[in-house]
Amino acid sequence: MSLKVLAVDDSRTIRDMLKLALLDAGMELHVAEDGVHGLEVLEGLEPDAIISDINMPRLDGFGFIEAVRRQEQHRATPILVLTTESAPELKARARAAGASGWIVKPFDPPKLVKALHMVAG
Secondary structure (H helix, E strand, C coil): CCCEEEEECCCHHHHHHHHHHHHHCCCEEEEECCHHHHHHHHCCCCCCEEEECCCCCCCCHHHHHHHHHCCHHHCCCCEEEEECCCCHHHHHHHHHHCCCEEEECCCCHHHHHHHHHHHHC
């Protein structure tokens, strides 16, 4: 099954790494540069999973996740946080906002692909 994934990250390098990892795994990838752009890309898109950074301009990951969770059609869409942050209080805040999981950068592509299949498959 080919998963459709939306990745929201302000780092072009990370977006490119995600493209390589997910396209190689046969997934369909849509990307956005920050939370505001992520919400725009999400309109009309039915992703199987969403990957979001935390520290981004305009709208951070927490605000993005909360905004996604307010949309009826995306209440159950798995959201993985992909960030350099690893503080327990930030993980708790992300979970409270509606995140499904947490992956620390730099990520291991096979592990990320496996995590996506676990939450979305």
